[in-house]
Amino acid sequence: MSEQTAIALLGVGRWGAHLLRNFLHNPRARVVAVVDPCLEQLEAIAKRFELDVFCTTQWQDVLEMNGLDAVAITTPATTHNSLITAALKQDLHVLAAKPLTLSFAESVQLCRLAEQQQRQLVIDHTYLFHPAVLRGRELVQSGKLGPLRYGYSTRSHLSPVRSDVDAMWDLAIHDIAILNFWLGETPCQVEAKGSTWLQAGLADTVWATLTYPSGFEARLHLSWLNPDKQRRSCLVGENGSLIFDELAQDQLTVQWGKFDEKFRPIAQSREILDLQNQEPLQQVCNHFLDCVQHNRTSAISSGWLGAGLVQTLVALSESMQANGKAIDILKI
16 A cells, blocks of 8 residues: 555535545545535535545445545445445445444444455544543543542533434434543443434433443433533542533543542542643544554444444433333443
């Protein structure tokens, strides 16, 4: 493989355009083709980025291009299985938007196919490359928070409302990925209840509980209906609480403190953690290029990690359909 990775973009909607921008400005990548089924969207993107590459509405025209090394797929999740399968069978490396698929079985099949083809399947779980999430993991692993007691997360806004998946599939994957990354483990049991106000069959507000093998529990609130936008995750420990508030000026803070013998808070203090100034998506692209150019499995956001998150989401969906019944999750 040459020093530059020849890459094609499949899907250039809102997120695909961000990926395209990053790859166009990355000296280790060479964008050779752009695909989108909407001709109007394709023409707008070509004009916006002044593209001088092959642009088409037919993805089949691209996968067999000579010299193509990899594809980045940001099409709807319902198309991922067929597109990723086709790309891997053409011996191409794949960067896929989350979720990997909407089926755990399909996700596992894709991971196995990538291994058989000796090609890299990396999932764009952007938060795993966010400076606050990376710094938060360092703090958790240091043990300074003391034994962890519980966690909670809120991800909500007033629209946009999707019609292809519910609020849980749309929003929860981010918070589960962050929690798993911080804790170094994945849920063994989940419970979820959802409310449907806008669209029949699609929950727009969800409350969920994740239980981990260590006994740690986290509560998630996900909604398309809340009047205020929130992006907040917290781990509560014996010595202090780690707070990641993406919308705050100080995104990552620690509230230190304990209780005295009469259960009164003592030694309270707030610490603002310094963060590196880097764009998470740029780090995703760099990481993917590392995996491709060294043909090395991602240690951060592999296909198997993506499959595990899909497994958790499927279990949460099953729990919602059973009115909050606890669902056990077998480790992959």
